[in-house]
Amino acid sequence: MPRAMTARPPAPHPPEGEACHASPHLCMPEDSRQRAARRLAIARGHLESIRRSLEDPNIYCVDVLRQIKAVQGALDGAASVVLRGHLEAHVATAATRGDAQDMVDELMDVLKYI
Amino acid sequence: MPRAMTARPPAPHPPEGEACHASPHLCMPEDSRQRAARRLAIARGHLESIRRSLEDPNIYCVDVLRQIKAVQGALDGAASVVLRGHLEAHVATAATRGDAQDMVDELMDVLKYI
């Protein structure tokens, strides 16, 4: 439950040394943010090129399906970067902070979507 | 749509009246092309907003994961539009054209990715 987290104090983290003063919740490791952002930028460019290719009446369905799948693979890669950062910075340290149950509930919920 | 297809002679399709003269292969139905393009445009906008949100050091990992998943759902929707058009226009008519085995092999291959 992400809303329950809003009440949580800044906490003895983040471990990667990034600042998270302005936020009431756990903050994403900076390295994850930057790497995920780069991957999303690439996926967005790929997506735009597929959209443009659909203006060509000679485009073939199966080629479009393959391209869409490639973008989904890129998004899986971006999600993996984010998930790994979350596990390292927030989940593996949950017992230390005392919010293990909240973290696990939240993670199980979001993994349903992955 | 598919009704028109039953009467259609082996090759000279596409059914929606779009031109496919320049192509040696089957062409995507125009309606599928337009609807898939609209969905991809929306997904691209969503993706860009996630990428921008990653510039905020206070962003939370799990929120990013949820947003990425929403885009993947939108891409699934776009792929469904393309797949349905392909099944109606090309696969369901394959025996009539005589390329059923090729169409099935190709479809099985692309479905592995979906």
Next chain:
Amino acid sequence: MPRAMTARPPAPHPPEGEACHASPHLCMPEDSRQRAARRLAIARGHLESIRRSLEDPNIYCVDVLRQIKAVQGALDGAASVVLRGHLEAHVATAATRGDAQDMVDELMDVLKYI
């Protein structure tokens, strides 16, 4: 249950020469049935061995997750066999029979689950 299909007459198929006299709907190609059955039997054996391994208090979570995933891969394989038979015997011939729209609707519905 494909309601619309129940009314359909036995139809000029199945192509693999199997008998389907007793059924009001399209029948599964015999080869698909046999190959899918073999794969399901193997998956069942694997599943039973995982279940037994859970009686060992020293079993490790991640090993169980890997084993469950292997069974899901085997079920994917069985589903692929069935899907391929369905595409070849029923979907690729749909325009010939005149039930293309029903077949595509039904397939899109079941592919959502795959």
Next chain:
Amino acid sequence: MPRAMTARPPAPHPPEGEACHASPHLCMPEDSRQRAARRLAIARGHLESIRRSLEDPNIYCVDVLRQIKAVQGALDGAASVVLRGHLEAHVATAATRGDAQDMVDELMDVLKYI
């Protein structure tokens, strides 16, 4: 990397009070083991009934696909039980034990398969 784990000492766990004396690695919480075993037993019964249904020449492909998918849903449920137990008992406590990096690497690897 699960092999590295074999060298790990029994460690200050398991938290659910289950015994894990005989094992060099972390042990699955007993509650997870029992609940996962029950789910796998149900899935195995369902799988066996699908296999038997394939002896009927009048079985329809799409019905088989739906049944296989139902079993996969049951296996997803069993995997969720195991994963939750693993997160609670082993991942959330990793920083305390000092094996966070190994646990995260291993989890990311197994989640690829889920």
